[in-house]
Amino acid sequence: MQRQPKYSRDLPEERRRKLIEATARCLAELGVAGTSVREISLRAEVSPGLVNHHFAGKEDLIAQTYWQIGETVDRTLGAALVAAGPDPDARLTAFVKASFEPPILDSDLLAVWIGFWSLVRTDTRVFGMHREVYAAYRERLEGLLGAAAEKRGVTLDTRLTAISLSAMLDGLWLEWCLDPEVFSADEGCQTVLNWIGRLWAFPDTGNRSG
Template identity: 35%
Template sequence: MTEAGPAIAKRKRGAKKSPPRFSREQPDVRRAMLIEAATRCLSVGGIGAFTVDRICKEAGVSRGLINHHFEGRDGLLVEVYKSSLYASVNNQIAEAKHRRAEKSDWPPEASLAALVQSNFSPDYFSRDNLLIWLSLWGEIAVNPRLKAAHRELYDAYRAELAEDIAAVAVPRGRDVDAPTLARNFIALVDGLWLEWCLDESVVTPQAAEAAGFEMLEAQVGLLRSA
Protein backbone atom coordinates (compact mmCIF):
# COMPACT_ATOMS: atom_id res chain seq x y z
CA MET A 1 0.00 0.00 0.00
CA THR A 2 1.33 3.47 -0.84
CA GLU A 3 1.72 6.19 1.79
CA ALA A 4 -1.46 7.81 0.55
CA GLY A 5 -3.33 4.54 0.93
CA PRO A 6 -3.89 4.60 4.73
CA ALA A 7 -4.91 8.26 4.63
CA ILE A 8 -7.47 7.60 1.91
CA ALA A 9 -8.78 4.56 3.75
CA LYS A 10 -9.06 6.60 6.96
CA ARG A 11 -10.99 9.33 5.18
CA LYS A 12 -13.34 6.74 3.71
CA ARG A 13 -13.93 5.16 7.12
CA GLY A 14 -14.54 8.53 8.71
CA ALA A 15 -16.75 9.92 5.95
CA LYS A 16 -20.44 10.27 6.69
CA LYS A 17 -22.77 8.17 4.63
CA SER A 18 -24.95 10.11 2.23
CA PRO A 19 -28.64 10.05 3.15
CA PRO A 20 -30.93 7.98 0.95
CA ARG A 21 -31.48 9.81 -2.30
CA PHE A 22 -35.27 9.85 -1.98
CA SER A 23 -35.60 10.16 1.79
CA ARG A 24 -37.64 13.36 1.61
CA GLU A 25 -39.87 12.08 -1.16
CA GLN A 26 -40.70 8.78 0.48
CA PRO A 27 -43.78 9.99 2.42
CA ASP A 28 -45.17 11.62 -0.74
CA VAL A 29 -44.40 8.51 -2.75
CA ARG A 30 -46.15 6.28 -0.22
CA ARG A 31 -49.10 8.66 -0.11
CA ALA A 32 -49.41 8.60 -3.90
CA MET A 33 -49.13 4.80 -3.91
CA LEU A 34 -52.02 4.52 -1.47
CA ILE A 35 -54.20 6.90 -3.49
CA GLU A 36 -53.49 4.95 -6.68
CA ALA A 37 -54.16 1.61 -5.01
CA ALA A 38 -57.38 2.90 -3.43
CA THR A 39 -58.51 4.27 -6.79
CA ARG A 40 -57.95 0.88 -8.42
CA CYS A 41 -59.94 -0.86 -5.70
CA LEU A 42 -62.81 1.58 -6.10
CA SER A 43 -62.89 1.42 -9.89
CA VAL A 44 -62.89 -2.39 -9.91
CA GLY A 45 -65.08 -3.27 -6.94
CA GLY A 46 -67.00 -0.12 -6.05
CA ILE A 47 -67.40 1.26 -2.55
CA GLY A 48 -67.63 -2.27 -1.13
CA ALA A 49 -64.03 -2.88 -2.17
CA PHE A 50 -62.82 0.31 -0.51
CA THR A 51 -61.54 -1.34 2.66
CA VAL A 52 -58.33 -0.74 4.58
CA ASP A 53 -57.25 -4.37 4.21
CA ARG A 54 -57.84 -4.52 0.47
CA ILE A 55 -56.20 -1.16 -0.23
CA CYS A 56 -53.11 -2.02 1.83
CA LYS A 57 -52.83 -5.38 0.10
CA GLU A 58 -53.12 -3.68 -3.29
CA ALA A 59 -50.45 -1.13 -2.34
CA GLY A 60 -48.23 -3.64 -0.55
CA VAL A 61 -48.03 -1.60 2.66
CA SER A 62 -49.02 -1.98 6.30
CA ARG A 63 -52.42 -0.89 7.63
CA GLY A 64 -50.94 1.84 9.79
CA LEU A 65 -49.88 3.93 6.80
CA ILE A 66 -53.47 4.85 5.93
CA ASN A 67 -54.00 6.32 9.38
CA HIS A 68 -50.60 7.99 9.25
CA HIS A 69 -51.11 9.71 5.90
CA PHE A 70 -54.89 10.20 5.74
CA GLU A 71 -56.24 9.85 9.29
CA GLY A 72 -58.22 6.80 8.27
CA ARG A 73 -60.31 5.40 5.44
CA ASP A 74 -62.54 8.45 5.00
CA GLY A 75 -59.55 10.76 4.60
CA LEU A 76 -58.19 8.52 1.87
CA LEU A 77 -61.61 8.41 0.23
CA VAL A 78 -61.64 12.21 0.05
CA GLU A 79 -58.21 12.26 -1.60
CA VAL A 80 -59.32 9.69 -4.17
CA TYR A 81 -62.35 11.85 -4.91
CA LYS A 82 -60.21 14.94 -5.40
CA SER A 83 -57.55 13.28 -7.53
CA SER A 84 -59.88 11.21 -9.70
CA LEU A 85 -62.79 13.53 -10.36
CA TYR A 86 -61.64 17.09 -9.87
CA ALA A 87 -57.99 17.11 -10.92
CA SER A 88 -58.57 18.19 -14.53
CA VAL A 89 -61.18 20.80 -13.65
CA ASN A 90 -59.11 22.14 -10.75
CA ASN A 91 -56.13 22.57 -13.06
CA GLN A 92 -58.26 24.71 -15.36
CA ILE A 93 -59.55 26.73 -12.40
CA ALA A 94 -56.00 27.35 -11.18
CA GLU A 95 -54.88 28.42 -14.65
CA ALA A 96 -57.82 30.79 -15.03
CA LYS A 97 -57.14 32.40 -11.65
CA HIS A 98 -53.46 32.75 -12.49
CA ARG A 99 -54.22 34.46 -15.78
CA ARG A 100 -56.56 36.91 -14.09
CA ALA A 101 -54.00 37.64 -11.38
CA GLU A 102 -51.35 38.25 -14.03
CA LYS A 103 -53.83 40.28 -16.10
CA SER A 104 -53.16 38.01 -19.02
CA ASP A 105 -54.43 39.02 -22.45
CA TRP A 106 -55.89 35.52 -22.87
CA PRO A 107 -59.55 36.23 -23.75
CA PRO A 108 -62.28 35.17 -21.28
CA GLU A 109 -63.94 33.18 -24.07
CA ALA A 110 -60.86 30.97 -24.24
CA SER A 111 -60.87 30.45 -20.47
CA LEU A 112 -64.53 29.44 -20.46
CA ALA A 113 -64.06 27.17 -23.47
CA ALA A 114 -61.13 25.46 -21.72
CA LEU A 115 -63.31 24.76 -18.69
CA VAL A 116 -65.96 23.18 -20.92
CA GLN A 117 -63.39 21.05 -22.72
CA SER A 118 -61.77 19.91 -19.47
CA ASN A 119 -65.01 18.18 -18.49
CA PHE A 120 -64.81 15.95 -21.56
CA SER A 121 -61.07 15.47 -22.02
CA PRO A 122 -60.02 11.83 -22.58
CA ASP A 123 -58.15 11.65 -19.26
CA TYR A 124 -61.14 12.98 -17.33
CA PHE A 125 -64.16 11.69 -19.25
CA SER A 126 -63.13 8.06 -18.85
CA ARG A 127 -65.01 4.94 -17.90
CA ASP A 128 -62.81 4.40 -14.84
CA ASN A 129 -63.62 7.88 -13.55
CA LEU A 130 -67.29 7.41 -14.30
CA LEU A 131 -67.42 4.15 -12.35
CA ILE A 132 -65.66 5.85 -9.45
CA TRP A 133 -68.15 8.71 -9.63
CA LEU A 134 -71.09 6.32 -9.52
CA SER A 135 -69.60 4.56 -6.51
CA LEU A 136 -69.04 7.84 -4.69
CA TRP A 137 -72.44 9.38 -5.42
CA GLY A 138 -74.19 7.10 -2.95
CA GLU A 139 -71.40 7.46 -0.41
CA ILE A 140 -71.54 11.27 -0.50
CA ALA A 141 -75.12 11.16 0.78
CA VAL A 142 -74.21 9.19 3.92
CA ASN A 143 -70.57 10.13 4.61
CA PRO A 144 -70.29 13.57 6.30
CA ARG A 145 -66.59 14.01 5.57
CA LEU A 146 -66.93 13.15 1.90
CA LYS A 147 -70.06 15.28 1.64
CA ALA A 148 -68.17 18.28 3.06
CA ALA A 149 -65.32 17.76 0.59
CA HIS A 150 -67.79 17.47 -2.28
CA ARG A 151 -69.51 20.70 -1.27
CA GLU A 152 -66.20 22.55 -1.05
CA LEU A 153 -65.04 21.35 -4.46
CA TYR A 154 -68.43 21.88 -6.09
CA ASP A 155 -68.78 25.42 -4.71
CA ALA A 156 -65.28 26.37 -5.87
CA TYR A 157 -65.92 24.98 -9.34
CA ARG A 158 -69.33 26.62 -9.65
CA ALA A 159 -67.95 29.99 -8.48
CA GLU A 160 -65.09 29.87 -10.99
CA LEU A 161 -67.40 28.81 -13.80
CA ALA A 162 -69.84 31.62 -12.93
CA GLU A 163 -66.99 34.13 -12.92
CA ASP A 164 -65.85 33.01 -16.35
CA ILE A 165 -69.43 33.12 -17.66
CA ALA A 166 -69.87 36.68 -16.38
CA ALA A 167 -66.51 37.71 -17.86
CA VAL A 168 -67.82 36.72 -21.28
CA ALA A 169 -71.44 37.84 -20.92
CA VAL A 170 -71.05 41.32 -19.40
CA PRO A 171 -68.83 42.88 -22.11
CA ARG A 172 -71.23 41.49 -24.71
CA GLY A 173 -74.22 43.09 -23.01
CA ARG A 174 -75.79 39.74 -22.20
CA ASP A 175 -78.15 39.68 -19.21
CA VAL A 176 -77.21 36.32 -17.72
CA ASP A 177 -77.66 34.87 -14.23
CA ALA A 178 -74.13 33.45 -14.13
CA PRO A 179 -74.40 31.35 -10.92
CA THR A 180 -77.62 29.72 -12.13
CA LEU A 181 -76.20 29.02 -15.58
CA ALA A 182 -73.09 27.54 -13.95
CA ARG A 183 -75.26 25.25 -11.81
CA ASN A 184 -77.28 24.15 -14.83
CA PHE A 185 -74.14 23.46 -16.84
CA ILE A 186 -72.69 21.27 -14.08
CA ALA A 187 -75.99 19.38 -13.85
CA LEU A 188 -75.92 18.83 -17.62
CA VAL A 189 -72.38 17.47 -17.43
CA ASP A 190 -73.32 15.10 -14.59
CA GLY A 191 -76.28 13.83 -16.60
CA LEU A 192 -74.20 13.28 -19.72
CA TRP A 193 -71.57 11.45 -17.69
CA LEU A 194 -74.24 9.19 -16.25
CA GLU A 195 -75.82 8.45 -19.63
CA TRP A 196 -72.44 7.60 -21.15
CA CYS A 197 -71.51 5.37 -18.23
CA LEU A 198 -74.75 3.39 -18.44
CA ASP A 199 -74.70 3.06 -22.23
CA GLU A 200 -71.86 4.36 -24.40
CA SER A 201 -74.07 4.19 -27.49
CA VAL A 202 -76.35 6.93 -26.15
CA VAL A 203 -73.82 9.76 -26.32
CA THR A 204 -70.21 10.19 -27.41
CA PRO A 205 -67.69 12.42 -25.61
CA GLN A 206 -67.71 14.71 -28.65
CA ALA A 207 -71.50 15.02 -28.58
CA ALA A 208 -71.41 15.63 -24.83
CA GLU A 209 -68.88 18.43 -25.24
CA ALA A 210 -70.98 19.96 -28.03
CA ALA A 211 -74.05 19.89 -25.77
CA GLY A 212 -72.12 21.74 -23.08
CA PHE A 213 -71.03 24.43 -25.52
CA GLU A 214 -74.56 24.76 -26.91
CA MET A 215 -76.03 25.40 -23.46
CA LEU A 216 -73.54 28.16 -22.68
CA GLU A 217 -73.48 29.72 -26.15
CA ALA A 218 -77.27 30.06 -26.12
CA GLN A 219 -76.81 32.47 -23.20
CA VAL A 220 -73.44 34.18 -23.68
CA GLY A 221 -72.81 33.92 -27.42
CA LEU A 222 -70.18 32.11 -29.45
CA LEU A 223 -67.29 30.49 -27.59
CA ARG A 224 -65.93 28.19 -30.26
CA SER A 225 -64.09 29.47 -33.28
CA ALA A 226 -65.83 28.93 -36.58
Protein backbone atom coordinates in the same frame (compact mmCIF):
# COMPACT_ATOMS: atom_id res chain seq x y z
CA MET B 1 -30.32 -15.53 -3.25
CA GLN B 2 -31.37 -12.54 -1.18
CA ARG B 3 -35.04 -12.41 -0.27
CA GLN B 4 -36.88 -9.39 -1.59
CA PRO B 5 -38.71 -7.27 0.99
CA LYS B 6 -42.43 -7.92 1.10
CA TYR B 7 -43.36 -4.26 1.18
CA SER B 8 -41.88 -1.18 -0.44
CA ARG B 9 -39.89 1.35 1.59
CA ASP B 10 -40.98 4.54 -0.14
CA LEU B 11 -40.84 8.03 1.27
CA PRO B 12 -43.97 9.07 3.23
CA GLU B 13 -45.26 11.26 0.38
CA GLU B 14 -44.87 8.40 -2.07
CA ARG B 15 -46.66 6.01 0.27
CA ARG B 16 -49.57 8.41 0.61
CA ARG B 17 -49.77 8.77 -3.15
CA LYS B 18 -49.74 5.01 -3.65
CA LEU B 19 -52.44 4.52 -1.02
CA ILE B 20 -54.67 7.15 -2.62
CA GLU B 21 -54.20 5.66 -6.09
CA ALA B 22 -54.88 2.17 -4.73
CA THR B 23 -58.04 3.42 -3.01
CA ALA B 24 -59.31 4.90 -6.27
CA ARG B 25 -58.70 1.56 -8.03
CA CYS B 26 -60.49 -0.35 -5.27
CA LEU B 27 -63.49 1.97 -5.39
CA ALA B 28 -63.66 1.66 -9.18
CA GLU B 29 -63.44 -2.13 -9.19
CA LEU B 30 -65.00 -3.19 -5.88
CA GLY B 31 -67.16 -0.30 -4.70
CA VAL B 32 -67.23 1.04 -1.16
CA ALA B 33 -68.26 -2.28 0.37
CA GLY B 34 -65.31 -4.12 -1.17
CA THR B 35 -62.76 -1.41 -0.40
CA SER B 36 -60.94 -2.60 2.71
CA VAL B 37 -57.66 -1.63 4.37
CA ARG B 38 -56.27 -5.03 3.42
CA GLU B 39 -57.25 -4.66 -0.25
CA ILE B 40 -55.90 -1.13 -0.45
CA SER B 41 -52.57 -2.06 1.12
CA LEU B 42 -52.17 -5.05 -1.19
CA ARG B 43 -52.64 -2.88 -4.26
CA ALA B 44 -50.36 -0.17 -2.88
CA GLU B 45 -47.77 -2.80 -1.91
CA VAL B 46 -47.42 -1.48 1.61
CA SER B 47 -48.06 -2.86 5.06
CA PRO B 48 -51.72 -2.56 6.22
CA GLY B 49 -50.45 -0.72 9.29
CA LEU B 50 -49.28 2.16 7.10
CA VAL B 51 -52.88 3.04 6.27
CA ASN B 52 -53.51 4.04 9.89
CA HIS B 53 -50.05 5.58 10.08
CA HIS B 54 -50.69 8.02 7.22
CA PHE B 55 -54.48 8.38 7.51
CA ALA B 56 -57.08 8.29 10.26
CA GLY B 57 -58.52 5.01 9.01
CA LYS B 58 -60.19 3.89 5.81
CA GLU B 59 -62.83 6.62 5.85
CA ASP B 60 -60.17 9.32 6.02
CA LEU B 61 -58.28 7.69 3.15
CA ILE B 62 -61.43 7.60 1.02
CA ALA B 63 -62.12 11.25 1.80
CA GLN B 64 -58.56 12.22 0.86
CA THR B 65 -58.91 10.25 -2.36
CA TYR B 66 -62.07 12.21 -3.16
CA TRP B 67 -60.19 15.45 -2.56
CA GLN B 68 -57.24 14.37 -4.68
CA ILE B 69 -59.42 13.48 -7.67
CA GLY B 70 -61.21 16.80 -7.32
CA GLU B 71 -57.82 18.53 -7.36
CA THR B 72 -56.84 16.65 -10.53
CA VAL B 73 -60.02 17.81 -12.27
CA ASP B 74 -59.43 21.37 -11.07
CA ARG B 75 -55.84 21.42 -12.33
CA THR B 76 -56.88 20.00 -15.70
CA LEU B 77 -59.53 22.67 -16.19
CA GLY B 78 -57.21 25.38 -14.93
CA ALA B 79 -54.51 24.40 -17.40
CA ALA B 80 -57.03 24.55 -20.24
CA LEU B 81 -58.04 28.07 -19.23
CA VAL B 82 -54.44 29.25 -19.09
CA ALA B 83 -53.78 27.84 -22.56
CA ALA B 84 -56.91 29.56 -23.91
CA GLY B 85 -55.65 33.05 -23.11
CA PRO B 86 -57.65 36.07 -21.89
CA ASP B 87 -60.62 36.09 -24.32
CA PRO B 88 -63.81 35.17 -22.38
CA ASP B 89 -65.30 33.13 -25.23
CA ALA B 90 -62.09 31.18 -25.78
CA ARG B 91 -61.84 30.45 -22.06
CA LEU B 92 -65.43 29.25 -21.78
CA THR B 93 -65.01 27.06 -24.86
CA ALA B 94 -61.75 25.63 -23.49
CA PHE B 95 -63.45 24.76 -20.22
CA VAL B 96 -66.19 22.84 -22.02
CA LYS B 97 -63.77 21.05 -24.35
CA ALA B 98 -61.53 19.98 -21.45
CA SER B 99 -64.60 18.51 -19.77
CA PHE B 100 -64.95 16.08 -22.68
CA GLU B 101 -61.32 14.96 -22.79
CA PRO B 102 -59.17 12.71 -20.58
CA PRO B 103 -58.49 12.62 -17.70
CA ILE B 104 -61.97 14.03 -16.94
CA LEU B 105 -63.85 12.03 -19.56
CA ASP B 106 -62.93 8.58 -18.31
CA SER B 107 -65.42 5.75 -17.82
CA ASP B 108 -63.26 4.29 -15.04
CA LEU B 109 -63.72 7.54 -13.12
CA LEU B 110 -67.48 6.97 -13.00
CA ALA B 111 -67.15 3.93 -10.75
CA VAL B 112 -64.96 5.94 -8.39
CA TRP B 113 -67.47 8.81 -8.24
CA ILE B 114 -70.32 6.38 -7.58
CA GLY B 115 -68.42 5.20 -4.54
CA PHE B 116 -68.00 8.78 -3.36
CA TRP B 117 -71.63 9.68 -4.03
CA SER B 118 -72.78 6.74 -1.91
CA LEU B 119 -70.90 8.28 1.03
CA VAL B 120 -72.07 11.88 0.65
CA ARG B 121 -75.31 11.22 2.55
CA THR B 122 -73.68 9.19 5.34
CA ASP B 123 -70.17 10.57 5.84
CA THR B 124 -70.08 14.19 7.02
CA ARG B 125 -66.48 14.66 5.95
CA VAL B 126 -67.12 13.44 2.40
CA PHE B 127 -70.23 15.63 2.31
CA GLY B 128 -68.18 18.65 3.35
CA MET B 129 -65.55 17.96 0.72
CA HIS B 130 -68.23 17.41 -1.92
CA ARG B 131 -69.80 20.74 -1.09
CA GLU B 132 -66.45 22.54 -1.17
CA VAL B 133 -65.30 20.94 -4.43
CA TYR B 134 -68.53 21.67 -6.28
CA ALA B 135 -68.79 25.18 -4.84
CA ALA B 136 -65.35 25.99 -6.27
CA TYR B 137 -66.33 24.38 -9.58
CA ARG B 138 -69.52 26.43 -9.87
CA GLU B 139 -67.72 29.61 -8.79
CA ARG B 140 -65.28 29.15 -11.66
CA LEU B 141 -68.18 28.62 -14.06
CA GLU B 142 -69.88 31.75 -12.75
CA GLY B 143 -66.75 33.77 -13.46
CA LEU B 144 -66.43 32.42 -16.99
CA LEU B 145 -70.09 33.03 -17.78
CA GLY B 146 -70.00 36.47 -16.21
CA ALA B 147 -67.01 37.52 -18.30
CA ALA B 148 -68.63 36.27 -21.51
CA ALA B 149 -71.88 38.04 -20.63
CA GLU B 150 -70.08 41.29 -19.85
CA LYS B 151 -68.33 41.11 -23.21
CA ARG B 152 -71.79 41.14 -24.85
CA GLY B 153 -73.40 43.63 -22.48
CA VAL B 154 -75.78 40.96 -21.17
CA THR B 155 -76.92 40.89 -17.55
CA LEU B 156 -76.95 37.20 -16.73
CA ASP B 157 -77.96 35.38 -13.57
CA THR B 158 -74.57 33.70 -13.40
CA ARG B 159 -75.39 31.61 -10.32
CA LEU B 160 -78.41 29.86 -11.82
CA THR B 161 -76.82 29.64 -15.25
CA ALA B 162 -73.70 28.04 -13.74
CA ILE B 163 -75.89 25.52 -11.90
CA SER B 164 -77.67 24.68 -15.16
CA LEU B 165 -74.43 24.37 -17.10
CA SER B 166 -72.87 22.22 -14.39
CA ALA B 167 -75.89 19.92 -14.43
CA MET B 168 -75.68 19.58 -18.22
CA LEU B 169 -71.96 18.80 -18.12
CA ASP B 170 -72.45 16.26 -15.32
CA GLY B 171 -75.39 14.63 -17.08
CA LEU B 172 -73.63 14.25 -20.41
CA TRP B 173 -70.48 13.01 -18.68
CA LEU B 174 -72.52 10.41 -16.82
CA GLU B 175 -74.38 9.23 -19.92
CA TRP B 176 -71.16 8.96 -21.95
CA CYS B 177 -69.43 6.98 -19.20
CA LEU B 178 -72.39 4.59 -18.99
CA ASP B 179 -72.56 4.05 -22.76
CA PRO B 180 -70.11 5.92 -25.01
CA GLU B 181 -71.83 4.55 -28.11
CA VAL B 182 -74.86 6.79 -27.61
CA PHE B 183 -72.93 9.92 -28.58
CA SER B 184 -69.31 10.87 -29.10
CA ALA B 185 -67.27 13.16 -26.90
CA ASP B 186 -67.26 15.73 -29.70
CA GLU B 187 -71.06 15.57 -29.94
CA GLY B 188 -71.38 16.06 -26.20
CA CYS B 189 -69.04 19.04 -26.32
CA GLN B 190 -70.91 20.61 -29.23
CA THR B 191 -74.25 20.10 -27.46
CA VAL B 192 -73.03 22.16 -24.52
CA LEU B 193 -71.48 24.85 -26.73
CA ASN B 194 -74.76 25.13 -28.67
CA TRP B 195 -76.63 25.61 -25.39
CA ILE B 196 -74.22 28.36 -24.38
CA GLY B 197 -74.65 29.98 -27.79
CA ARG B 198 -78.40 30.16 -27.22
CA LEU B 199 -77.78 32.13 -24.03
CA TRP B 200 -76.46 34.96 -26.15
CA ALA B 201 -79.09 34.52 -28.88
CA PHE B 202 -81.86 34.89 -26.25
CA PRO B 203 -80.29 37.22 -23.67
CA ASP B 204 -83.42 37.40 -21.50
CA THR B 205 -82.91 33.73 -20.56
CA GLY B 206 -81.19 33.55 -17.20
CA ASN B 207 -81.31 37.29 -16.54
CA ARG B 208 -81.52 38.21 -12.88
CA SER B 209 -85.03 39.38 -12.05
CA GLY B 210 -85.85 42.28 -9.82
